[in-house]
Amino acid sequence: MLVRALLVLLLMLNLGVTAWWGLRTPPASSAPAASQLGVARLQLLAERDAPARSVAEPAAPNASAAALRDATTPPPSAATATPPPAPAPPPVAAATEAPAAETSAPLAKTTRCYSFGPFENADMASSARRYLQPLAQRIAMREQRTAPARGWRVVLPPQPSREQAQALAQRIAAAGFNDYFVVADGAEANAIALGRYRTEDAARKRAQSLNAAGFAAQAEPLGDARASTWLDVAAGEGFDPDAAQAAIAIQRRSLDCAKMR
DSSP: OHHHHHHHHHHHHHHHHHHHHHHSOOOOOSHHHHHHTTOOOOOOHHHHHHHHHHHHHHHHHHHHHHHHHHHHSOOOOHHHHSOOOOOOOOOOOOSSOOOGGGOOSOOOTTOEEEEEEEESSHHHHHHHHHHHGGGOSEEEEEEEESSOOSEEEEEEOOOSSHHHHHHHHHHHHHTTOOSOEEOOSSTTTTOEEEEEESSHHHHHHHHHHHHHTTOOOEEEEESSOOEEEEEEEEEOTTOOHHHHHHHHTOOEEEEOGGGOO
8 A cells, every 4th residue: 555655646746747847937048147247158059050051042042043144144246346337438539630531431433533733842732732622522642753763862961060060970980880971062061971772762771770870861862853742632523623723723634533542
């Protein structure tokens, strides 16, 4: 009987302790007191790492979303990156244009060609050309020799004095030209002769080489070889050759338009 009474007592004690433990009020936290005293509260490692993980985890989706936007966003096109160039302005017409009469355009079938001349000198030919220019479709000036030359020479014009002619001759020799002499008297005194040639081409090549060296040499024909100046004119049906001949006081002759330059 005594043992049964002890067992019942122990059972009652256990039930009482269990009821008390379940129904008791938990004590107030002591953290405010610790904060008031300026002492840091003890914190477990698990509690310290938990906030860091909670902050770092949401950032990953943001970074992935930004990378996804960068990958899916198309790059700016060339049309939007650089503005299109402004249209080029239309070409400006040349300030000076060749006269319509001297163009190389094909001549019409109704065009008639004439040759006016010979003129005594180039000045008279230029004056007649100014008169015929508005009336013609094309006009060209040419020279024609009346007799063949007996040869050609290269010469420098007379110098102001004998001393200057000699000094110029020394400069010519120093430049490597050896065929020369200074004219002593006559109408061409103090001129410098630089050789005689059978053909015009040889004389002009000699003159060009002297000109390139800085000397104003000229190629001239020998003998009574004179050149005359002519004007070749191509004009339409409205052109009156008789009136033009009377105006410039020079004779004319018909010309094959195919020979017009």
